[in-house]
Amino acid sequence: MTMWVRRVRAGLRGWGGVGAMAAVCALAVAFALLLPLTQPGGSGKAGSGGPGLAHATQAKAEGGCTTPAMRKAPEKYTLPPSGADGSTIAAIKARQGEKRKLVVGVDQNSYRWGYRNPNSGGSGDLEGFDIDLVHRIAQDILGDENAVQFKAIPTNQRIPAIKDGRVDMVIRTMTINCDRLAQVAFSAPYFKTGQQVLAPKSSTIKGYDDTLAKQRICTATGSTANTALTGDQKTGELVGSADLRTTVPNQLDCLVRLQLGEVDAVVTDGALAASQAAQDPTVELKGEPFTTEYYGVAMKKDANDLVRRVNQILVGYRADRTNGWQASYNRWLSATLGSDSSTSEPPAPQYLREN
Missing domain, CATH: 3.40.190.10 (Periplasmic binding protein-like II)
Structure with a gap:
């Protein structure tokens, strides 16, 4: 090697x-790695x-969309927000000791999104826009933003990792589309x-x-x-x-x-x-972008309580102007995408999935 x-x-x-x-x-x-907890930093x-x-x-993938309206806007088909715990969240909270962590599939090579900074010294910390969101979700569910077990997964292993139960969720610049909705559940969009x-x-x-x-x-x-x-x-x-x-x-x-x-x-x-x-x-x-797409947090199809909870977290995350979505954009993405974040902000969420 x-x-x-x-x-x-x-x-x-x-x-x-x-x-x-x-x-x-x-x-x-090329394959999944267990990574340490992260701290932010970096420039570009x-x-x-x-x-x-x-x-x-x-x-054009349409596997999980059953109506023309859903095919036109798959990002709208998620569950309404809720702060209630269900069986999925209860199982996460029941983990003991060092295993009491949120297990999240991420990238370690996407600069300013999920990036293992080679200049961070011996810690090899992960940093980026997606990583900030991971910490926010862990804070809400487990009361500790660092209660995270990161698993680095390749692009083509995101859905298998969720379906096989290797991760609780994937936060890895993952576009919501019909083909994927046939296999996993998504949160409301968090990026355009x-x-x-x-x-x-x-x-x-x-x-x-x-x-x-x-x-x-x-x-x-x-x-x-x-x-x-x-x-x-x-x-x-x-x-x-x-x-x-x-x-x-x-x-x-x-x-x-x-x-x-x-x-x-x-x-x-x-x-x-x-x-x-x-x-x-x-x-x-x-040239210019030739599609319009939205990133979402991906979870198991039957993890309804977790999907609702993540949507609840996203509501607060977008509203928090000090330590939320906008602050993370300013820190990680303004240098590459520009100071005006309006073109990257997802639309107001709609929750059209019924069950």
Whole structure:
């Protein structure tokens, strides 16, 4: 493994220290890891975007949506807030000793979202926007913001980790969509984003348009980007010669492939792409977002009391201007997404799921 890392590092010379370091980390850590509790910190610079064509379409997976209204707005189909404990929360609170923690699936490679800061000394702390939300939920349910057991999971293992009971929830830039609603339950949205193209600044790619012809595009397996691109290519919305064969377990692995010259572009959530552009000054966002998507907290389908409780927590988190959503945005995301958070704020929640 040491020799492999040295070879990859050699290939990444000239791509920027922080970005290269995170990229090596992403390939080296492919499976679930148990991580320590976290403290906030870190900094970054904004990436830049270019002109392009905005389609503002939803990913086309419809597995968990049973009506046209639900297919149009799956983020509205969650349960009303409640502060009451049920069987799921009672089981979490009944854990004893060192096991009395909220078990949460997170990322450790997404800069400013869920990021294991290599400059934090020997602690290897996690930090970021998603991590702040984890601490808020732990504080509400267990009375201790640090009563968390973090499990780092790849993009393509988020739903299996929930269904298998390895985690109580996943807070990992996870888009609410119909296909996922067939398998897990979601909270109300806590962030708004959209798919965008990331490519080298020197690239002729201009956005999600015909400039992607004959270009090699990387997406993460099981991601909404992968679903959107494969669906759009079938319907002709994406040029047929775009090469979509490169898929990876972790989204950040795509940045590594881009840096090594193995692909020509990456498609992922614009919020994540902006953070990657901040890590690597040789890449930039190309064009405007071509979907509208919302991140939610994912839980087991039958964990109704936990879903209601998280929705209750989110109400207070968004209203808290001192230590809530806005403060977390200012700390972690304003440097990459801009000081105006209005485009990232989810709409007022609607609770249309009945049971």
